[in-house]
């Protein structure tokens with residue numbers, strides 16, 4: 001099958017055309033600064049050269065129109081006609097507790113996604129824009145919605161409920177949803193493959209560490225618990241997000257600093273995390289590593305807090321899973337920072353985790369980085385959310 005995968009942000013649209021029989025990426029591209037004065041469209045056909053053009057992209061409809069021109073173009077295109085596309089897979093951030101699986105999109109599904117929009121007021125409306133734009137230009141092609149939250153719908157009640165009055169769950173759906181589902185699902189499946197095991201027989205802790213970060217306890221291929229919560233603000237400390245804190249702090253800072261609750265929430269989302277703890281040195285692990293190596297105490301404090309916070313979740317998920325066979329690092333930091341992987345694993349000695357320092361420093365592709373005598377295998381596996389979406393589209397349609 002040929003599947004077009006669409007991932008819409010508020011001012012961006014990423015796409016990939018994938019031949020799912022071979023998992024070959026036939027074409028990929030990115031529209032940036034949609035709706036702004038100066039936009040940019042980057043296009044890469046197959047193994048070909050990258051093309052980047054500056055252009056005004058008024059809205060997501062225009063972006064879809066240009067992506068169709070690009071993939072069907074006489075010279076740089078990769079298909080002759082749109083009829084070759086069997087399905088379009090859309091990444092949708094929030095499926096609430098309505099969607100535990102990907103779905104074929106129809107009018108009813110669209111209104112249900114709209115109903116979930118109050119849970120993700122920035123993301124879901126933009127995801128819907130992408131769906132509507134594709135429906136306009138590909139009216140006869142099946143559309144499938146794949147949800148970031150769906151993978152975590154297997155969490156038991158004791159994991160997803162908060163210790164607040166039950167009526168807020170019943171009435172307002174306040175519960176843990178979890179995010180990065182496609183990534184956790186993809187890397188846990190890849191980890192099982194690398195272990196040479198049926199995923200049903202595995203207990204894996206996946207660490208998706210990007211600007212946003214979450215840890216997930218995966219048993220037999222199903223999410224049992226995850227660190228993000230009702231929103232992506234919860235869990236480990238992140239680039240600029242605080243992760244989990246005592247909620248009373250919000251009230252206290254608002255009073256002490258004469259700010260509104262909304263202003264304090266903005267600080268927790270955009271001025272906290274590594275950026276906040278490093279006393280505004282940087283939210284980026286590349287900068288922090290450079291400073292850490294020079295002995296900068298702000299960088300040391302931030303990276304210690306990060307590795308402490310991640311290792312605590314891993315420790316608690318060891319209990320949730322009743323033991324662990326593998327720990328997998330993925331996403332921007334997880335894939336690229338040997339230092340964060342080392343700082344985290346150095347704290348996991350009690351679980352019998354031992355890194356192979358050489359392998360950890362010289363990673364390439366998906367590989368095991370733990371030493372022969374480690375009780376738990378440790379992997380570095382590049383995530384691929386678009387491939388995960390394409391795989392799920394095939395499953396849904398078949």
Ligand code: ADP
Pocket residue numbers: 209210211212239283284285286289331332333336337
């Ligand atoms: P997002 O959540 O925005 O998708 P990414 O998964 O792209 O984030 O991760 C971005 C983060 O990855 C950067 O902020 C940076 O901290 C980290 N990162 C990227 N490359 C490297 C590298 N070579 N070394 C260390 N950290 C890196």
